[in-house]
Amino acid sequence: MHKKYSYFDMAPLDRSDPYDVCIVGSGPAGITLAKTLVEKGVRVLMMESGYGLFRWLVDKRFKQVLADFEVSGNANYPVENTRGMLLGGTSNFWTGRCERLHPFDFERHPYVPNGNPWPITYNELEPYYEMAEKTLRVRCGERSSDAPPRRTPFPLPPKTDISYLKNLFNKLGVVVDDSPTATPRKIPRFFRFQNEVLPAFLKAPHFTLVTGATVARLLNDTERNITGAVVNTFDGLQKIARAKKFVIAAGGIGTPRLLLLSRSAQYPEGVGNHHDRVGRGFHEHPAVNFYGQLPHQGDSRLLTNKIGRSHQFYNTFWKENLGTILPVFRQSWVLPHHNMPMTVANIPRNTVAILKRFRKATVYIGVVIEMKISDANRVGLSKTKCDLFGDPLAHLTLNYSDEDRQLLARSRELVQKWYGDLNAEDVYEAQVTFSRHHMGSCRMGDDPLTSVVDRNLRVHGTSNLYLSGSEVFVTGGAMQPVLTITALAYRLGEHLVQPK
Ligand SMILES: Cc1cc2nc3c(=O)[nH]c(=O)nc-3n(C[C@H](O)[C@H](O)[C@H](O)COP(=O)(O)OP(=O)(O)OC[C@H]3O[C@@H](n4cnc5c(N)ncnc54)[C@H](O)[C@@H]3O)c2cc1C
Secondary structure, three states: OOOEEEOOOOHHHHOOOOEEEEEEOOOHHHHHHHHHHHHOOOOEEEEEOOOOHHHHHHOHHHHHHHOOOEEEOOOOOOOOOOOOOOOOHHHHOOOOEOOOOOHHHHOOOOOOOOOOOOOOOHHHHHHHHHHHHHHOOEEOOOOOOOOOOOOOOOOEOOOOOOHHHHHHHHOOOOOOEEOOEEOOOOOOOOOOHHHHOOHHHHOOOOEEEEEOEEEEEEEEOOOOOEEEEEEEEOOOOEEEEEEEEEEEOOHHHHHHHHHHHOOOOOOOOOOOOOOOOOOEOOEOOEEEEEEEEEOOOOOOOOOOEEEEEOOOOOOHHHHHOOOOEEEEEEEEOOOOOOOOOOOHHHHHHHHHHHHHHHHOEEEEEEEEEOOOOOOOOEEEEEEEEEOOOOOEEEEEEOOOOHHHHHHHHHHHHHHHHHHHHOOOEEEEEEEEEEOOOOEOOOOEOOOOOOOOEOOOOEEOOOOOEEEOOHHHOOOOOOOOOHHHHHHHHHHHHHHHOOOO
């Protein structure tokens, strides 16, 4: 038996008989895929660069060198706290919001790249959305007809009552819906994949997890099949993991980086990059953020932090050839806001903001926008900086397009109108933030000239290499990605066990 879950034991990588499937990365994409494969009896090796949360917090190398990447472009994209390189991946830090995309996100619309429509439809993904929602134990209240359609109820009822927000904005003709949210079993708030999903199959004899194993590049034979993964360990060893099939689930920045690092005679520009598509089309979810004060009413005096979203205006701006938007409404009583972090310098401002809330209710309105897909926004390799093992870090180029700026401006107008209609006081705009959603850098599509993976998530031009994660999204709408990542991982799991 080669079953192993050890932080430090690399012996599973010394096996000469190949695993059925090797998965690189243990975030939502990797763990969901592993779950579905292990349940089907497939022999799976999962390799994760980091260790657990403790190591991540105390060993600065993980945050500062391993999770680091370079950034250029006018979007001033933040690097820190953008991704987690540890068991469970970035799901250690996510907030658990779980929207589906709308059916029309998968159809042709102003932001679908030329020659690269989504190769799948909402209807094809819907059964997998249902499986994903069960796994994530998504809770939510009844929703309006503006929200994405569904055939079955949400797995769990809502925990919080957002009627204050619903009533407040209903008066303005704005329909606010509950936000579907992943529900952990034991702790109150954070659904972490390594705690909620992994334990069910961790001890299966045909599953092997190796942490502290950073995949540096993929190896291939002359027939262009992927034959191995070169793995660096923190004690300076280098190993080669062998498998019949490989799935890269290293996140929307880590996955294109690994493909680009994997150069060989057969793949001189990196695996899957024969048409210079790897890394191109990266997009995120920028958001405008506002605060305003209103007289207290209903439960607004309670120390709560409730949230709702409106789908009513989702594709309103298509008529102006702009992208989709998702307004967010919050009774933001307790927390200052992520734009006013708890630093010493911010203590006076945060204290005043909190004290003011005794006098009046603070209502936050933000709008998350879809970015225009641009080939120039891409993940490449740094020319100057390397990781702990001497391999080039990722370099992200991210610029706002004219459409992005217009959509941010149109969103500001909407929010300011709503505050005006509410006669809100002290309205101020905090800085534009990013949602930390890394999408589109290895898009799916039927045409290898415009995409990196096919409709089954197999890298074009390879026979046994697949991707799992939001890097394969053609467009990201204005929705959080994890539910769609999880649904696509379930779909990939089914595909990988189909007889040829
Ligand atoms: C603060 C915050 C809040 C968020 N809130 C939400 C939300 O509410 N809803 C939502 O849908 N999304 C949210 N997200 C985004 C969400 O967390 C990510 O989209 C999601 O985790 C991506 O899953 P993944 O498995 O593709 O990648 P990741 O979770 O990033 O996992 C990738 C894993 O691969 C490993 N890895 C990378 N490279 C290598 C390598 N070379 N070798 C071995 N291992 C490697 C990494 O260490 C990591 O563990 C949030 C993100 C942040 C930071």
